[in-house]
Amino acid sequence: MNKQPQEDNYLGMIVGNEHVEDTIKDFDARSADTDSYNNPELDAALRAQIAKKRNHIKANGILLLIKTAGKRAGVLLLGLCGLFTFLMITVEAFRLEFYNLVFVREDTEHFDYGITYSEQELKNMGFLYLPAYIPEEYSLTGTVAEVKKLTFSNADGEQITYIESYTYDVSIDNESNKEEIVIGGIYNGYIGQKEGKTFIVWNQDGICFFLTGEADPSTLVAIAESIKKLN
Amino acid sequence: MFIFIISGSERDFFDRLYDDYRKPMWFYALSIVRDGNYANDAVQSAFMHLIDKHKTLSALDSRRLKAYIAITVRNAAIDILRQDKANLIIPVEDIAAITDTAGFQDRTADFVIRLENSQQIQDALSRLSSRHKDAITLRYLYGYSHADISDVLGTTPGNVKVMIHRALQSLKKQIQGDKL
Numbered sequence: 001m002n003k004q005p006q007e008d009n010y011l012g013m014i015v016g017n018e019h020v021e022d023t024i025k026d027f028d029a030r031s032a033d034t035d036s037y038n039n040p041e042l043d044a045a046l047r048a049q050i051a052k053k054r055n056h057i058k059a060n061g062i063l064l065l066i067k068t069a070g071k072r073a074g075v076l077l078l079g080l081c082g083l084f085t086f087l088m089i090t091v092e093a094f095r096l097e098f099y100n101l102v103f104v105r106e107d108t109e110h111f112d113y114g115i116t117y118s119e120q121e122l123k124n125m126g127f128l129y130l131p132a133y134i135p136e137e138y139s140l141t142g143t144v145a146e147v148k149k150l151t152f153s154n155a156d157g158e159q160i161t162y163i164e165s166y167t168y169d170v171s172i173d174n175e176s177n178k179e180e181i182v183i184g185g186i187y188n189g190y191i192g193q194k195e196g197k198t199f200i201v202w203n204q205d206g207i208c209f210f211l212t213g214e215a216d217p218s219t220l221v222a223i224a225e226s227i228k229k230l231n
Numbered sequence: 232m233f234i235f236i237i238s239g240s241e242r243d244f245f246d247r248l249y250d251d252y253r254k255p256m257w258f259y260a261l262s263i264v265r266d267g268n269y270a271n272d273a274v275q276s277a278f279m280h281l282i283d284k285h286k287t288l289s290a291l292d293s294r295r296l297k298a299y300i301a302i303t304v305r306n307a308a309i310d311i312l313r314q315d316k317a318n319l320i321i322p323v324e325d326i327a328a329i330t331d332t333a334g335f336q337d338r339t340a341d342f343v344i345r346l347e348n349s350q351q352i353q354d355a356l357s358r359l360s361s362r363h364k365d366a367i368t369l370r371y372l373y374g375y376s377h378a379d380i381s382d383v384l385g386t387t388p389g390n391v392k393v394m395i396h397r398a399l400q401s402l403k404k405q406i407q408g409d410k411l
Contacts, residue, residue, distance in 0.1 A: 012395075013371050015368065016367060016368035016373075019368045020294065022364075026301065027297065030262040031256070031259045037254040039257060039271070042253070043253065049278055050245045050249060
């Protein structure tokens with residue numbers, strides 16, 4: 001422990017207290033007669049000093065307010081940016097969730113003709129496209145996943161066959177009665193008759209689609225135009 | 232809005248300083264410089280210092296505030312005289328040399344008891360100049376830094392430090408003499 005500063009402190013306090021008393025006595029003694037004071041020049045100078053000091057304090061106060069407000073505004077702006085970002089993310093997530101809930105069946109894909117595939121099943125089967133429309137009297141009677149083939153049949157035994165093929169070209173013999181057709185106003189193909197059945201073959205997104213059946217051509221065209229990409 | 236910027240205590244301090252102390256300050260300065268214009272200059276200089284320190288001075292009790300004002304005015308008055316070479320006056324008490332002494336080796340407790348019991352402490356104090364006592368008072372009673380004290384005394388912080396050290400050493404020598 002340093003003894004010297006402690007001693008100085010004690011001594012300084014004693015000197016200080018003594019000196020304060022002496023100074024006050026001296027001050028009072030030398031300024032006892034203030035009644036004779038008449039010094040407007042000094043009074044004006046001192047008032048000017050006080051006014052200047054007050055203005056200085058005001059200016060500093062305003063500067064301090066501006067600085068404080070600036071800092072607060074900055075923090076507020078940063079907070080608002082963070083809040084808006086959070087809200088945007090949240091709202092977008094909510095919107096997607098809501099959209100998926102109302103408009104999209106995320107987990108399963110269901111068709112009126114009685115086929116329901118889970119997302120995983122669709123992936124496993126590789127069906128990327130399916131007709132959304134099948135006439136009511138037809139029902140699904142067979143699937144061949146390997147060649148992405150669906151067969152629909154009605155009560156009369158009439159069938160509609162749908163084939164989606166990446167690798168198989170569909171052969172159409174020259175003798176067939178066929179004419180060019182544009183599916184959905186976009187995809188070029190052919191529509192024709194063979195052995196009492198209507199067939200439509202067209203290329204869509206690099207995939208060859210084949211549709212045939214005993215239904216009338218307009219029905220098959222409607223089916224072709226309802227082809228929907230699933231994933 | 233400005234009402235909130237200037238607090239009531241600051242307004243009170245400025246008014247109190249002007250109303251209660253400008254007259255005694257002027258007479259006190261006049262008693263030192265013996266000239267009305269010099270007294271005006273000394274009071275204005277002291278007043279400027281006092282309002283600059285309004286935040287710390289507002290917290291002082293009236294006794295210490297009065298002593299601080301007196302010390303400030305006295306030193307401002309002495310500075311005014313020093314600046315005027317034609318009227319240069321060096322108080323005898325400021326000329327008195329205070330020599331360094333050897334370190335004081337006794338225990339602190341004994342030291343304090345001797346301080347309190349010393350009959351010659353008044354004599355020891357009377358040998359110190361007002362300027363030295365001002366420095367010690369502002370340092371140990373008011374707790375001001377060497378830089379703050381140098382503002383009041385019109386000197387450098389280094390000078391203040393030396394002044395305080397020498398004055399305390401001189402006092403210790405006196406007290407040690409009492410013991411012997």
